[in-house]
Amino acid sequence: MTHDLFPGLRAFVDDLAARGVTRLFVKQGDQRLDLTLSQPDDTAPPPAPAKPAVAPGPGVFHHAHPAHQDAPPCLQSGHFLFPLDLPRRPSFLAADGAVVGFGTALAAPGDSQ
Numbered sequence: 001m002t003h004d005l006f007p008g009l010r011a012f013v014d015d016l017a018a019r020g021v022t023r024l025f026v027k028q029g030d031q032r033l034d035l036t037l038s039q040p041d042d043t044a045p046p047p048a049p050a051k052p053a054v055a056p057g058p059g060v061f062h063h064a065h066p067a068h069q070d071a072p073p074c075l076q077s078g079h080f081l082f083p084l085d086l087p088r089r090p091s092f093l094a095a096d097g098a099v100v101g102f103g104t105a106l107a108a109p110g111d112s113q
Helices: 005-018
Strands: 023-028 031-036 059-062 074-077 080-083 098-100 105-108
Touching: none
Parallel strands: none
Antiparallel strands: 023 031, 059 074, 059 098, 074 080
16 A cells, blocks of 8 residues: 655645644654744845956056957057957946056946946
């Protein structure tokens, strides 16, 4: 004979929840049962604060390409200019032309429009 406990247990727990029971404690001799019911948390956790974009290496930070102002911000290292993938409409944390090192905060997320 097989006995499926879970459908009966599920119905019991659902009945307790429908009656507003949040905790059930039963003691019989030296045996104890402590059941705590909680509502599923439907609210999503708050989004983590956006981290600022940081310099991938040492160089001179430019808010825009020195020769093409419509180009993305870049990092100049020697004679090379490396485009940076920064948030759209960033709030710059480092000044234009600033000498930066690896990990220096360059920009924080700005307006998303």
